[in-house]
Amino acid sequence: HSKVKYDSFRKSFYVEPAELADMTEAEVDELRLELDGIKIRGQDCPKPVQKWSQCGLPAQTLSVIRQLNYDKPTSIQAQAIPAIMSGRNVIGVAKTGSGKTIAFLLPMFRHIKDQRPLESQEGPISLIMTPTRELAVQIFKECKPFLKALNLRAVCAYGGSPIKDQIADLKRGAEIIVCTPGRMIDLLAANSGRVTNLKRVTYIVLDEADRMFDMGFEPQVMKIISNVRPDRQTVLFSATFPRNMEALARKVLQRPVEIVVGARSVVAPEVTQIVEVRADDAKFHRLLELLGELYDTDDDARTLIFVDRQESADSLLRDLMRRGYPCMSIHGGKDQIDRDSTISDFKNGVIPVLIATSVAARGLDVKQLKLVVNYDCPNHMEDYVHRVGRTGRAGNIGTAVTFITEEQDRYAVDIAKALRQSGQKVPEPVQKLVDGFNEKVKAGKEKASGSGFGGKGLEKLDQERDLAR
Ligand code: ADP
Numbered sequence: 001h002s003k004v005k006y007d008s009f010r011k012s013f014y015v016e017p018a019e020l021a022d023m024t025e026a027e028v029d030e031l032r033l034e035l036d037g038i039k040i041r042g043q044d045c046p047k048p049v050q051k052w053s054q055c056g057l058p059a060q061t062l063s064v065i066r067q068l069n070y071d072k073p074t075s076i077q078a079q080a081i082p083a084i085m086s087g088r089n090v091i092g093v094a095k096t097g098s099g100k101t102i103a104f105l106l107p108m109f110r111h112i113k114d115q116r117p118l119e120s121q122e123g124p125i126s127l128i129m130t131p132t133r134e135l136a137v138q139i140f141k142e143c144k145p146f147l148k149a150l151n152l153r154a155v156c157a158y159g160g161s162p163i164k165d166q167i168a169d170l171k172r173g174a175e176i177i178v179c180t181p182g183r184m185i186d187l188l189a190a191n192s193g194r195v196t197n198l199k200r201v202t203y204i205v206l207d208e209a210d211r212m213f214d215m216g217f218e219p220q221v222m223k224i225i226s227n228v229r230p231d232r233q234t235v236l237f238s239a240t241f242p243r244n245m246e247a248l249a250r251k252v253l254q255r256p257v258e259i260v261v262g263a264r265s266v267v268a269p270e271v272t273q274i275v276e277v278r279a280d281d282a283k284f285h286r287l288l289e290l291l292g293e294l295y296d297t298d299d300d301a302r303t304l305i306f307v308d309r310q311e312s313a314d315s316l317l318r319d320l321m322r323r324g325y326p327c328m329s330i331h332g333g334k335d336q337i338d339r340d341s342t343i344s345d346f347k348n349g350v351i352p353v354l355i356a357t358s359v360a361a362r363g364l365d366v367k368q369l370k371l372v373v374n375y376d377c378p379n380h381m382e383d384y385v386h387r388v389g390r391t392g393r394a395g396n397i398g399t400a401v402t403f404i405t406e407e408q409d410r411y412a413v414d415i416a417k418a419l420r421q422s423g424q425k426v427p428e429p430v431q432k433l434v435d436g437f438n439e440k441v442k443a444g445k446e447k448a449s450g451s452g453f454g455g456k457g458l459e460k461l462d463q464e465r466d467l468a469r
């Protein structure tokens, strides 16, 4: 890059409107909470906007938004647009359907319009990468009404369709390319590099980054990005932000602002949560009952059983096998290849029952997963919500059964909280544990806020992540 002479360019266009400048920090916190619980990490993030008129967008863009009947920015848009318009590298995490596309498109148009027009032979200014053809087409379609109004051109490029059409499109010139990483690499190499190039790219979008990562596109993405000038603006959007994606994000985004919408999500209403107070020696019998009931009616169902430690996973595995349940286990003691093949057997239904520790089951997404059993009680709320959330995904229904022992009264506090927050009743025996624990705290026999308890779980995880950074 040091040998290439790049044009200078602008990425900061945002001026905070006066009505926002007057807001106090407390008011901003309140607003973020109202906007589906926006959470920020990273320094100097602008305040969220509430209206389109506060975004600093040109009149032509605003008029298209009006035609589309988009009344006001969605939560992710409200926070991501001012951040991107300020020139920041942004990681935006919000659930599917929350309007992430518009969040990166509108600032992108502003960014492109600020630059001198493309000359012949010049490649795109903006590069949008996405894992699948369907997503590329979807984003391309969302661009369309704006392209006309702003006099910009976009090309959609993905594998599985004739490359020569895409080459022809690119040769005519386009400020924007929406592509899958594999096809982008093919296009960059086509006709010994005369079809397109990355010299004018100053804005990169990685959309659905979690899926891109899951589908193994990281090497291609890295290869492309490393050929783009380092002072570019990069934004990454995703429905989830798994820990193993952070390394990639760190490599491609400098000093990012991380915006997470709905971070403190509660358990989905599709999950029926059952919490039972059980002594350790009564758990196994109850587990067999639960499995019996489930597999009597649904032999394609999958069950995920959580335990605390590696050794418990292995011993429960032996006991269940003896009872005729084909099962496997995943935990930190197994290598990644082993874990991957176990998860794939579980997904394919080769084994219906999987025993896991929390960490090993992060991000697990299996449609037929009907039953989660917390054989060992999770010790803080975030872990509970995460474990239980392995079922009831994408509109499917599921059940989560949690065993808690009399001695684990301190965990009951968080579990009761999770139940209440997701609108479910706290069963009486569990409430008794909570009350009992609170009595002990009052009497000075227990400390209320030991590490990881009393709703501190998420914050603790956040701290760990910040430290890892
Ligand atoms: P995501 O990428 O977060 O899954 P999309 O960007 O695909 O979500 O948006 C989902 C739908 O919401 C799209 O049909 C889009 O046109 C619409 N949409 C986006 N922003 C707004 C808005 N501010 N108001 C109303 N609808 C919107």
Ligand code: MG
Residues within 6 Å of the ligand: 100, 101, 207, 208
């Ligand atoms: Mg999307």
